[in-house]
Amino acid sequence: xxxxxxxxxxxxxNEGIKKSTWETISAARKLANHFGTxxxxxxxxxxxxxxVEELSKELDLIYFIEHPLLAKYDSNTYVKCLHQLIKDKNPxxxxxxxxxxxxxxxxxxxxxxxxxFISDCVGFEIKEGIFxxxxxxxxxxxxxxxxxxxxxxxxxxxxxxxxxxxxGNVKGEVLHIKPALEQxxxxxxxxxxxxxTGKRPDLSESNVIVSGGRGMKGAANFKLLEELxxxxxxxxxxxxxxxxxxxxxxxxxxxxxxRVVSPTLYIAxxxxxxxxxxxxxxxxxxxxxxNKDPNAPIFKIADYGIVDxxxxxxxxxxxxxxxxxx
Amino acid sequence: MKIIVCIKEVxxxxxxxxxRDDSHEIETENIPWIMNPYDEYAIEEAQRLKEKFGGxxxxxxxxxxxxxTVLRSxxxxxxxxxxxxxxxxxxxxxxLITSKILAEVIRNIEYDVILCGKESVDYGYAQTGQMIAEFxxxxxxxxxxxxxxxxxxxxxxxxxxxxxxLEVVKCSLPAVFTAQKGLNVPRYASLSxxxxxxxxxxxxxxxxxxxxNPSDLKPKIRVTNLSYPPKRQEGRIIEGTLPDTAKExxxxxxxxxxx
Numbered sequence: 001x002x003x004x005x006x007x008x009x010x011x012x013x014n015e016g017i018k019k020s021t022w023e024t025i026s027a028a029r030k031l032a033n034h035f036g037t038x039x040x041x042x043x044x045x046x047x048x049x050x051x052v053e054e055l056s057k058e059l060d061l062i063y064f065i066e067h068p069l070l071a072k073y074d075s076n077t078y079v080k081c082l083h084q085l086i087k088d089k090n091p092x093x094x095x096x097x098x099x100x101x102x103x104x105x106x107x108x109x110x111x112x113x114x115x116x117f118i119s120d121c122v123g124f125e126i127k128e129g130i131f132x133x134x135x136x137x138x139x140x141x142x143x144x145x146x147x148x149x150x151x152x153x154x155x156x157x158x159x160x161x162x163x164x165x166x167x168g169n170v171k172g173e174v175l176h177i178k179p180a181l182e183q184x185x186x187x188x189x190x191x192x193x194x195x196x197t198g199k200r201p202d203l204s205e206s207n208v209i210v211s212g213g214r215g216m217k218g219a220a221n222f223k224l225l226e227e228l229x230x231x232x233x234x235x236x237x238x239x240x241x242x243x244x245x246x247x248x249x250x251x252x253x254x255x256x257x258x259r260v261v262s263p264t265l266y267i268a269x270x271x272x273x274x275x276x277x278x279x280x281x282x283x284x285x286x287x288x289x290x291n292k293d294p295n296a297p298i299f300k301i302a303d304y305g306i307v308d309x310x311x312x313x314x315x316x317x318x319x320x321x322x323x324x325x326x
Numbered sequence: 327m328k329i330i331v332c333i334k335e336v337x338x339x340x341x342x343x344x345x346r347d348d349s350h351e352i353e354t355e356n357i358p359w360i361m362n363p364y365d366e367y368a369i370e371e372a373q374r375l376k377e378k379f380g381g382x383x384x385x386x387x388x389x390x391x392x393x394x395t396v397l398r399s400x401x402x403x404x405x406x407x408x409x410x411x412x413x414x415x416x417x418x419x420x421x422l423i424t425s426k427i428l429a430e431v432i433r434n435i436e437y438d439v440i441l442c443g444k445e446s447v448d449y450g451y452a453q454t455g456q457m458i459a460e461f462x463x464x465x466x467x468x469x470x471x472x473x474x475x476x477x478x479x480x481x482x483x484x485x486x487x488x489x490x491x492l493e494v495v496k497c498s499l500p501a502v503f504t505a506q507k508g509l510n511v512p513r514y515a516s517l518s519x520x521x522x523x524x525x526x527x528x529x530x531x532x533x534x535x536x537x538x539n540p541s542d543l544k545p546k547i548r549v550t551n552l553s554y555p556p557k558r559q560e561g562r563i564i565e566g567t568l569p570d571t572a573k574e575x576x577x578x579x580x581x582x583x584x585x
Binding site for chain 1: 330337339340343345352363391401420421422426447448449450451452453454455456457459460461464465466467468469471485486487488489490491492493494495496497498502507508544545546547548549550551552553554555558560561562563565567568569571573575576578579580582585
């Protein structure tokens with residue numbers, strides 16, 4: 001095994017390492033096995049010992065960049081620290097999640113390093129080199145890409161495209177890095193975080209999404225979908241029509257101009273299935289459509305369809321799921 | 327207030343796209359081209375800043391002659407200058423090259439606020455705005471849904487989208503902001519704007535004048551293939567009436583181990 005390393009940049013929240021980070025570790029392992037390299041994780045923050053420990057139970061090597069100015073995320077301070085560490089250690093590939101965070105600072109990192117960056121990948125093939133797959137043209141086409149030259153290569157991975165099972169039995173080494181940061185390095189200061197989804201999981205990480213369209217007839221009726229999503233431990237989403245009508249904020253929108261999701265189970269209620277919506281959810285593992293209109297295009301891609309009034313179907317479905325779960 | 331808006335022309339993805347025979351590109355003959363929808367939020371926000379604080383808007387794009395159509399739409403929507411950087415000499419460009427070029431041109435213009443779409447709907451890399459900020463060594467806030475600029479204190483407050491909610495953030499000016507849907511509702515061009523757009527001269531810049539080494543303009547990533555994603559198999563409609571249909575659905579979902 002060579003001394004070269006493939007890195008994952010970890011993302012976390014108060015509750016611990018984000019699920020999307022475990023998925024990137026799974027991708028890093030696959031690449032490390034092929035190239036005969038080691039995989040390591042980098043984590044930035046302050047006073048996050050417990051979260052670093054969580055990582056060290058899965059990976060042999062963790063670079064823990066710790067500084068009081070890293071207590072809150074800022075793109076420029078992240079890039080400054082990472083750039084220095086990359087110059088020192090020369091990793092061959094750097095992987096991060098294509099989350100809002102990853103999308104915010106990774107382009108800046110790639111520009112500072114002047115190196116190739118392929119964002120929002122959904123998979124890869126290893127032949128003579130790595131060929132990365134990503135959706136283009138609003139999900140209508142799939143592109144295969146490769147890096148041209150100089151390393152490191154930077155990749156971000158769309159959440160829920162790789163599976164990871166935690167082992168918890170590694171005793172990884174944690175290398176402490178103390179970066180040279182000053183107050184003036186912080187370019188963007190976070191003042192406040194406002195949650196819109198309440199206690200429900202975020203759309204991109206949720207196993208189950210219950211989504212409503214124009215057929216919901218009004219904002220108040222989304223209570224019914226919240227109830228259904230709660231019995232399944234899922235998230236609530238919406239079509240563009242719902243957001244344009246002002247029934248729900250844009251952060252709930254699934255589709256080409258909203259969020260792209262890939263849950264295990266997607267239940268579309270009163271959604272006709274316009275191409276712009278399908279672009280955001282057609283990679284879901286199992287799709288259920290409930291719609292009065294038997295000609296709704298959503299039925300063409302749904303695994304199971306019920307042609308009926310959703311206001312009658314959903315309450316019965318909630319009871320049946322409750323019964324099935326007990 | 328000096329405002330710059332970076333614009334991209336994209337194929338209208340609402341129509342059927344065809345992959346070219348060599349499978350590296352789409353067929354670009356006779357397809358409709360539009361302004362990248364996220365850039366419409368950027369130009370609208372620029373207009374609102376100009377209305378509030380005065381100043382002017384420069385719209386910039388990199389591309390061939392065809393892209394002048396979207397530049398003219400920007401003039402119709404309030405841009406006072408329109409700049410096209412000719413890219414005929416470049417075979418291929420990735421986001422890194424585009425941002426280097428844009429940053430180099432912007433460097434020679436006065437600016438307080440740079441607005442971009444958060445991504446383009448063609449390749450959707452979502453990189454250019456952040457990279458421009460890096461090359462200019464200024465802050466960038468990506469995927470914003472609200473922008474409040476304060477010229478007196480030379481700073482801005484924004485709402486940036488994150489998973490499950492929003493972050494309220496602050497940064498100093500000049501800065502780059504990339505527009506997310508929800509930032510505003512773009513208006514239509516006025517008749518007088520359209521008339522103005524017809525007459526105004528578009529400034530054209532040659533890449534050669536920007537002082538790049540050939541290696542600066544060599545792409546670092548390459549598309550090797552385009553394909554149509556696998557079609558999903560049509561499933562089955564569960565026939566019958568309630569509560570049997572719901573029961574049958576739950577039985578199937580349990581069997582498929584999705585609940």
